[in-house]
Amino acid sequence: MPEIDRRRNVAFVGPHHAGKTTLVEALLAQCGAIPRRGSVGDGTTVTDHEPEDIAHAQSTTVGFAHCTCGDLDVTIVDAPGFIDFFEETKLALSGVDAAVIVLEADPARVVQTQALLAAIESRRLPHCFVVNKMDRPGADYEGTLAALQGLYGRHVVAEQWPIFAREQQNDKHSGLSGYVDLATMNAFAFGDGSDRAIAIPADIAERVQRAHAEMLEAMADFDDHLMEELLEGVEPPLDEVERDLCNECSHDQIVPVLVAAGASGAGVAALAGAIERWFPSPADAPMLDAEGRPILPDPNAPVVASVIKTSIHPQSGKLSIVRVLSGTIKADATLTDIAQGGEKVRSSGLYRLQGRKQEALTEAGPGAIVAIARLETVKTGDTLTSNGHKVLLPRVPLDEPSFAIAIKPKERIDEAKLFQMLARIVEEDPSLHLARADVTSELVLLGNGEQHVAIAVERLSRKYKVDVETSAPQIPYLETITTSTEVHSRYKHQTGGHGQFADVWLRFEPRERGSGVSFGETIVGGVVPRQFIPAVEKGVREALAHGPSGFPVTDVHVTLFDGQYHDVDSSEQSFKTAAGMGVRDALPKCRPVVLEPVARIRVTVPTAYTSTVISQLTGKRGQILGMNPADEPGSDVVEADVPQVELARYITELRTATQGLGRFHARHERYDALPGNRAVGPKAAV
Ligand SMILES: Nc1nc2c(ncn2[C@@H]2O[C@H](COP(=O)(O)OP(=O)(O)O)[C@@H](O)[C@H]2O)c(=O)[nH]1
Ligand SMILES: [Mg+2]
Structure with a gap:
């Protein structure tokens, strides 16, 4: 068992496709944990090992790996970047002591780290940024750095400056060839396995000096001694700078920015060094229990x-x-x-x-x-x-699901068995939910996006060898009436022996929206004997289960106000039948309308997208209720009532329109009459 201060637990997080898994692979190879680097495209990496990761060439769940860097024991948690799997990433972050945020050298994608940073900062987790894929033409380090500082502040500082190999003919760079360490002001060229010291190239010397000064200024905010030195114009000794940087990074004050091209292994040796020097061991920052008390990492204490x-x-x-x-x-x-x-x-x-x-x-x-x-x-x-020791750790708050599909087995197995298998899939990923829908009774799987549930279904098929059919959940439309009527319904049937006879008069009246179905009677003189009245009600309620458009009828009051019976031929069954016939006769006469469920949604988006979101919602027949600043700075909350049918793929549309930054919560609000020009039937609604 390694000494606790030689351990590091690090999550690799960042936007989808930034190169996390590739970088982790390079780190494992660098430290000798694997003989050679695998690749995401070939499905040969250590951490993308689930068949779904390989099939989609992307991480769909967290992957775990470990390596020994010098005498350091490093456990790596490689998190999926795709927004659908963000809840999984949040859970993974709860188990580590530091995070490496990998992003592409593209200023436009910096905003995609926002939710991640919020999760990291909520735990005050020490972290650094790695600006990756620096080998690609057009890689913009300075722009990316400026975007990071613009979003998060000047405590985000360049700790490395890239050195590019120059092409002979022109001045365009042809790839990342090394870096300058801005703490120690040493330059290195990437080599195979280790980096080789070189002189700082003359053409970047001035810029590098400036970056060094910017780093010192940012660090001085947390260090009075350094501040004094800078004010007096004293150049602080470089070993002192390096020490201060370690200290300030491990306390989540300074956030260093590094460069890399993980696919070629460039920058990985320095990253390994950074993990050792800047990131805390589990002993340095004990985690807290649900009451905020630190849990001391004592090997002899209860587990x-x-x-x-x-x-x-x-x-x-x-x-x-x-x-x-x-x-x-x-x-x-x-x-x-x-x-x-x-x-x-x-x-x-x-x-x-x-x-x-x-x-x-x-x-x-x-x-x-x-x-x-x-x-x-x-x-x-x-x-x-252990030993019944009563400690409870805080739970990671997970977002509510925003996308749903209905699932049914294709053949053979019954639904109860499918439910059990799905429950096991949900056990692996608590951000999935399984439910039985009200009204339609469908089995519904809910998750954080189309990919999330699609991959869960793939996993279900692979692991439990079950084929399922998926579809958009049915919209639980209802029907109601808008005018009143009275009908007379007589059921008379003579077959051989004794026949069937029932005669009822029924009145139908609309009720207030949301009040449901009610039944009453005003029978006097026993024209319908008491014992048959429950059968009339039963017949009415059963017939109301399918209105003229096929949906359950609601918000209607039915009164039995007259009728006739026959001493021999009347029975419960005949009254039930007569009542049902009466309902089917009456409903078309009461100007029936289809009612659609309307949800109240709260959309949170960065202010730059607020107007886009509003026009998107208006296009969905949404009624905008208000727009207010969100708790998180720079974002708005838009509140609207939107028909549920319009929200089926809303999470995807919202993310597409907002660079993946928008999110929403919805809850059922009410039923509204469907506009006359929108025809739906039970089939059209699927
Ligand atoms: N040019 C270039 N491509 C890279 C680099 N690192 C990863 N890639 C490619 O980027 C894609 C996404 O990589 P992956 O490691 O799966 O990213 P992740 O989603 O962050 O785990 C793959 O096609 C990689 O081959 C890099 O340093 N340079
Ligand atoms: Mg990955």
Whole structure:
């Protein structure tokens, strides 16, 4: 077990496609954890190992890896970047002590790191930025840096300055060839495995000096001694600068920016050094329990561990990936699940993960991120302890789902079985939800975007060998009437022996919206005997289940006010039938309308997109209720009532219109009459 201060737990996060998985692969190769770098395109990387990652050439879930850098034991959590999987990323961040935010050298994409930064800052997690893909033509380091500073402030500082190889003929750069370390003012050329010291190229010397000065100024904000030196015009010793930088980064004050081209391994050796020097060990910044008390990382204390991820393999079973905060977990430990009411669970094995590979461990101490086998009842987000020790860790707040599909089995298996399989998929990803829809009773899977649920369905098919049909959930339309009427309905049938006879007069009146169906009677003189009246009500209610357009009828009051019966031939059944016939006769005469569900939504977007969002909602028959500044600076909240049918793919449309930055919450608000020109039937609504 490595000493706790030699451990580092680092998440690699950032926008989709920024090169995180490739960079992690390069780091693993750099540290000798793997013989050679695999590639995302070939599906050969350590951390994109799930079949869905490989099929889509992108991370669809968090991947875990580890390497030994010098005498440092580094556990890497490679998070998916695609916005649909952001909740998974948030959970992963809860288990690490620092984050590397990887982004492309493109100022326009800097805004895409905003939600991520909010999650990182909410935990005050030390972090650095890596401006990646610096080998690509047009890579704009200065622009990206300026955009980062514009968004987050000047404590985000360049710690490296890129050196480009020059083409012979013109002055265009042909690729990243090295960097200047702005703390120590040393320049390096990338080599195979290690970087070689060189002189600072003359053509960037002046710019590099300026960047060095900017870095010192930013650092001086957190360091009075440095501030004095700068005010007195004293150049601080470079080893002191390096020490201060480590200190200020590990306390989440200064956020250094580095350069890399992960695909070629350029910048990876320096990144490994940065992880060692700038990022805290688990001992440096103990995590807090739900009451804000620090949990000291003592190997001899009772175990406290938090479950940050669950993965279920149909053959080998369930793995709970935990971050140990305190104590030492043995491979056959019995632990208490505090979140599940103190249930005792027993480990069937302890593993360190290298992508899909599991290396057996005998024990794991504070700071370790390890997988525990077969804790069947344990869920992501739970807190595990030993000896009944009562500690609860804070739960990561997850966003509500914003996209839904209806699922039904294609053949063979029944729905109950499908429900169980889906429940296992949801167990692996708590940002998915499974529900039975009201009104339509469909089985509905909800997630954070079209990709999120589509990949969950792919996973379901692969793991449990079940084919399903998916569709947009049916819209739970209803019908109602807008005028009153009275009908006379007589049911008379003679077949051989005794016949059937019932005669009813029914009045139909509209009720207030949302009040449902009610039934009353004003029968006097026993023209309809008491014992048959419940049958009339039953017949009415059953017939109202399908209005003229096929939807359930609501907001109507039906009164039985007259009728006749026959001593021998009348029965409950005949009154029920007569009532049903009466309903079918009456509804078309009462100017029926289809009612559609309307949701109240709150959309949060950066102010620059507010007007786009408003016109998008107006185009969806939305009624804008208001627009106010959001809690987060620079964003607005737009509130609107929008027909549910218009929101089916809204999350995708919103993200497309807002660079992925918009998000919304919706809840059912009311039913409105469908505008006359919009025809729907039960089929058209699917
Ligand atoms: N030019 C260039 N392409 C890269 C680099 N790193 C990754 N890529 C490519 O960018 C794409 C996304 O890479 P990936 O590692 O999956 O990004 P992730 O979504 O952040 O994990 C892949 O096609 C990579 O081959 C790089 O340094 N330079
Ligand atoms: Mg990836």
